[in-house]
Amino acid sequence: MKIPYNEPSYGAAEERAILKALRAGTTGGNGAITKRVADLLKEKTGAKYVMLMPSATSAMEVALTAAGVGPGDEVLMPSFAFVSQANVILSCGATPVFCDIEPDTMNMCPKDTARRITKKTKLLFPVHYAGMPAKINAFKKLARDNDLLLFEDAAQCLLSYQGSGPRKRHLGTFGDAGCISFHVTKNAGCGEGGALLVNDQKVAEACEIIQEKGTNRTAFLRGQVDKYTWVGPGGSHVLSDLLSALLEVQLKRASAMTARRVKLWDRYHSGLEELEALGLIRRPVVPKGATHNGHIYAFRARTPEEQQAILEDLRANGIGAVFHFQPLHVSPYAKAKLGKQDELPVTMQAAETIIRLPLYDGLKASAIDTIVAAVYRAAIQG
Ligand SMILES: Cc1ncc(COP(=O)(O)O)c(C=O)c1O
Structure with a gap:
């Protein structure tokens, strides 16, 4: 192709940052660089808690597990979506229920969603397609009126917002949890990477444990406990400091x-x-x-x-x-x-x-x- 669909924008600053991390020996997961980058992303998105992960897929898996989504639950999501969303719902034992979209933005349609809510519905999970906001206030109202959780797939939405003045907020921060992707195809990225955005402390603490193999290692790294141990179910959802070093440069750009x-x-x-x-x-x-x-x-x-x-x-x-x-x-x-x-x-x-x-x-x-x-x-x- 003379003009490819996509091309990442990595230059000398990215090379230097990776080499620096490599030479300093900071290559493991959830280390000092990752913490710095999470803070930077907090500043950029306004989310109270940010966890960096190997992908947005990981972030979805952690958030759904922390929310206790499981067998017998239904999760409403668009069919016009990335496959990860449906897969993580199924791997929790829940059922994805596919909703239609709106013709102009191709985002999940609140009206079509509303008519699919049943007693089994636990979570609304719209996507903000192409960095364009879904009707998030309509989904917030639907979630509130029906006592449902609201997660946002904001994988494509770094530096996308809805609202103006004091009501202007970064996509992925309106609901109970949101994810962003730093995959090589995204506006800024580190090859493979993602972030989970959360505003509630209890939810964030539950996610941290699932992210770190079911241990309280993150609290240990903060000096809140003197040793870390197995406290619940979990997986391996941390981003290497080496990739965080690359992501740090990308986020600054x-x-x-x-x-x-x-x-x-x-x-x-x-x-x-x-x-x-x-x-x-x-x-x-x-x-x-x-x-x-x-x-x-x-x-x-x-x-x-x-x-x-x-x-x-x-x-x-x-x-x-x-x-x-x-x-x-x-x-x-x-x-x-x-x-x-x-x-x-x-x-x-x-x-x-x-x-x-x-x-x-x-x-x-x-x-x-x-x-x-x-x-x-x-x-x-x-
Ligand atoms: C809307 C949407 N959701 C989720 C993902 C998955 O992101 P990741 O590859 O970081 O898991 C993508 C990736 O392309 C996406 O476009």
Whole structure:
């Protein structure tokens, strides 16, 4: 591909930080560097407690286990989502119940969610897709009215916010727990990595234990107990200091990288305005009150056939355009494991028409212009 879909932005500062950590011998999990980076992320997100983990998947697993999600419980989540979410629900012994999305943002629809709440429902688990907020206040109300937990998959949302003034908050901090991913494809990352964001001290303490193999090692590292021991169930969900060293540099660069991405996102958006006016595509929608991080630029073709034709045309021209999530409710595993699922027409329509265009820190503005011109040609040819 002449223009790949994604490219991480690692430079000399990242190399120096890893070497420094390596030479200092600080490579294990949950060490001094990890603590420093967790503090930095607390500052950036406003979350009271931040735990760095090997992935957002780990963060979900820890949060669900700490919440006691288990057999007999139902968790409401979108079908247009990353597979980890459904897997962690199943591995807790609970059942994922798939909800439809809204046509404009492709985020979980509160109305569709509300009608799927039963006596078994324990948790609402919306995704903030592409760094764009789901209707989080509607979900908060639904959770409050029905006495449910609310977790947010904010994997794609570093430096994305909802609200303004004193009500402006980082995505992933509205509910009982939220996760962010630092996977190589994200706006800032360390190859593989994630964070769990929590506002409640008791929840955070329960998560720390699960994160550290079921021990109170984190309290020991803080000097709160004089030796650490097995206190409950747990797994191994700590981030190595070596990767934290890389992440620290990336987080310090995150504001600048996000500003650049948003600029490129805006360039796509104005470049494609006329094509939308011609009725040939639908551009993405920024929800009211959102400050997004330019994570994904995804537009929609009119039909599945046009999606395929445009993707093929762009790829033939060396442009790494891609589709996205394959709906989980019609996947072979969901059918085998969960049986027949309700139809989710908006989800199917979104998956069959979405096209994501290349977007990364090192992408040149001139490349956006080339891609926009190629999209016009492909869409007009149909
Ligand atoms: C919406 C969403 N949730 C969860 C994940 C999983 O993140 P990780 O790879 O850090 O586990 C991803 C990763 O792409 C994602 O996009």
